[in-house]
Amino acid sequence: MTFFADLTSRQVAELSAGTRTPVLLLPLGAIEPHGPHAPIGTDPLISHGMCARAADRLAADPDVRVLVLPALPYGVTRFAAGFAGGIHIGEETLHALLVDVGAALIGQGLPRILLVNNHFEPAHLTTLRRAAETLNTEHGGRVAHLDLVRRRNAQRLTEEFRSGECHAGRYETSLVLADRPELVDEPLMRTLPRVPVTLAAASPNAGFKELGMTDAYCGSPAEATAEEGEATFGVLTDLLVEAIHELGTR
Numbered sequence: 001m002t003f004f005a006d007l008t009s010r011q012v013a014e015l016s017a018g019t020r021t022p023v024l025l026l027p028l029g030a031i032e033p034h035g036p037h038a039p040i041g042t043d044p045l046i047s048h049g050m051c052a053r054a055a056d057r058l059a060a061d062p063d064v065r066v067l068v069l070p071a072l073p074y075g076v077t078r079f080a081a082g083f084a085g086g087i088h089i090g091e092e093t094l095h096a097l098l099v100d101v102g103a104a105l106i107g108q109g110l111p112r113i114l115l116v117n118n119h120f121e122p123a124h125l126t127t128l129r130r131a132a133e134t135l136n137t138e139h140g141g142r143v144a145h146l147d148l149v150r151r152r153n154a155q156r157l158t159e160e161f162r163s164g165e166c167h168a169g170r171y172e173t174s175l176v177l178a179d180r181p182e183l184v185d186e187p188l189m190r191t192l193p194r195v196p197v198t199l200a201a202a203s204p205n206a207g208f209k210e211l212g213m214t215d216a217y218c219g220s221p222a223e224a225t226a227e228e229g230e231a232t233f234g235v236l237t238d239l240l241v242e243a244i245h246e247l248g249t250r
Helices: 008-014 041-057 091-106 124-139 159-163 169-180 227-249
Strands: 023-027 064-068 112-117 141-147
Touching: 008 112, 023 041, 023 227, 041 064, 041 112, 041 169, 041 227, 064 227, 091 112, 091 124, 112 124, 112 227, 124 141, 141 227, 159 169, 159 227
Parallel strands: 023 064, 023 112, 112 141
Antiparallel strands: none
16 A cells, blocks of 8 residues: 555554564645646645655565655745635644654654655745754654755756746646646646746745736746656656655664
8 A cells, every 4th residue: 555544553553563664755735826727736736746656666665665644735835925725824833733743653653754845935944844853853753854955856857946937837837737637727828928036036025926926936837748747757756765765774
């Protein structure tokens, strides 16, 4: 089985006694607008897609037993203020939720948890890093965060991702087309002009509207393809599998 929630209580209790080291993947993101063409659940959709692919790839691995936890789709998303569909939770709420979930698992003998996130608002990322640190220092966890914006990871992803013009642009829209194409309004998508806004350089107090993202996207969604999305999912899965193996040996 790939998904933690599909196990019985007895099967969960047996995980830590097995010959394979359990590694639990927690898909994260935010519910927020992704242009007029892509779903508000784009971020957790991508995280879940990465996790499912990695778990499938490692299904027969002799060393690790990979399971995907139910996603936590809500995050810090002040940038999306003023647009319909954004659901913001504060840093302390997110931190407390992650720590409670992680501590519950660690207390059952499942300390290896990998946070898999595709929402890159700076305050959200800072909170994920802090939650991992709290779980490790205060609860005895072996929790890691696959940080895609770190240079060593970002340099393996697409040019648009590295540029920072990647909110609901070619990068993210291609991933949704690869995984859930029915959720993209493709005729509308093909009409959207490039919006040259680099979120990587944005002020923490800025919002999409203040940055010039009047339709809640930047980059070039009209150039998105399912083929690019599948290729990018391949790279994302490579990164995740590497992180799983690293965590499994701790």
